Amino acid sequence: MSSPAETIVSSAATQPTPSSLVPAQTDLTFSKDFGCLPIPRRLRYDPDKPFYFGMLLNVSFGIGSTLAVFANLYYCQPILIQLSASFHVTYDEVARIPTLVQAGFGIGLLFITPLGDMLRRRQLILLLVVCSTSLTIGLAITKNLVVFEIISFLIGLTSVAPQILMPLAADLAPPARRGSAISIVQSGLLLGILIARVLSGIVANFASWRIVYCMSIGIQSIVLGGAYMLLPDYPVKNPDLSYLGIFRSMAKYVVTEPLVGQIMLTNWAASACYTNWWVTLTFLLGGPPYNYSTMIIGLFGLVGILAVIIVPFFGRLLDRLVPWWSAVVGTVFLLVFQGVQTGAGGINIAAVIISCFGLDMFRQMQAVSFSTLMFSISETARSRLNALMTISVFLGQITGTSVGSDVFVGYGWRANAALFMAMIVFQLSVLILRGPHCPRNRWFGYEGGFGLWKMLPSKQSQLVVSDDPESTGCGHLAVVCSEKGDVKGGAEELH
Secondary structure, three states, X not given: OOOHHHHOOOOXXXXXXXXXXXXXXXXXXXXXXXXXXXXXXXXXXXXXXXOXXXXXXXXXXXXXXXXXXXXXXXXXXXXXXXXXXHHXXXXXXXXXXXXXXXXXXXXXXXXXXXXXXXXXXXXXHHHHHHHHHHHHHHHHHOOOHHHHHHHHHHHHHOOOHHXXXXXXXXXXXXHHHHHHHHHHHHHHHHHHHHHHHHHHHHHHHHOOHHHHHHHHHHHHHHHHHHHHHHOOOOOOOOOOOOHHHHHXXXXXXXXXXXXXXXXXXXXXXXXHHHHHHHHHHHHHHHOOOOOOOHHHHHHHHXXXXXXXXXXXXXXXXXXXXXXXXXXXXXXXXXXXXXXXXHHHOOOOHHHHHHHHHHHHHHHHHHHHHHHHHHHOOOHHHHHHHHHHHHHXXXXXXXXXXXXXXXXXXXXXXXXXXXXXXXXXXXXXXXXXXXXXXXXXXXXXXXXXXXXXXXXOHHHHHHHOOOOOOOOHHHOOOHHHHHHHHHHOOHHHOOO
């Protein structure tokens, strides 16, 4: 086995510009957002001078994802009791609000996120942030529960900007840094979820719930200003793609690309396990033998935050590893930490803390690996592929919440932990159906060996000879195959 130093993929400077981007360069003088708002000159797209995606911009993407998720989707969960008192309704009635937010978010994932493949993403992201910020003003001032519920649904619908930002980061990052770039943005997404759950509950304990939404307006305004000043313009990747064509191509990816089906199925199960952990953790810590207060339970989110922050520091290692290996390693460690929870989670608080740290850290590692693999399939369809992957996460959240709660309440903490330990075994079983270098058109197999490290560009060029995915030259990692396959134009793949 060769060493990492010998097998690291070199920087993007050695890579030719993919011809799949050529159709997007027809509008080289695009200088205004929405036809009226000037784009800062340094952010305008120039095909002769590719935009430099450095660490500062990468971290800005991550912070933007944190604040966008933090400011929209998860504020309402810890303040439902206050909302019930304020609107003079039962708890069951206000319990519809998180469901409506998530329903709007799910619809946005399906119908808005794929637009990143046919519209300029800078303008799409700015428009979504403007809409969600304006709608949040309505939440802060309304005194009617029905209006609050309608606005909550619409906010969920327009809160998909981070899911559009993720493929953009993958497009801007050099291939040799794509894994670490994705890990930073992915960390931002998970941090937003964890911080929102911790902070909104704390703020609501000391002030009105309306202050929580006023804070959200301020945060989203900062995101909007930052997006305008920092978000680079990027050309339309599929100018001839129709809206209906988006959904035809997404459906075709699911049934014709084995890697897509594998990732979606594994990601669904992984999301169910992760969601179940955080939903049932409240039940576990709030009951005997712990009997912790809501405040202390909320502080467990800080353990998860620490775990999520650590992962980007391993970004360079993720850049070097074949993504299949990092996904398998992450899943194995998830199994280990879920085993700790199954054995002692209900009798020893140290086991809970250890499990909390490990499950968050390796779920993050697993998610980065899945994103890297999914984005490798096609450069021109990354928004659609990300939408498919995020939809699988959304369905997993529904599964984890409903099934996990029922099993915990009906059979106890150990039965719940054991069930989702079996779900992690299922994830591992699906992953090992296809090897690290299995050709992308094969549903099963280990052709290409078990190589641990990514290939040198010189070796890639030797392998990428034929345009036929079934040729022997494609018997390697899907990342390599896709870079080749997109050169002949992703627009003709699945339209």
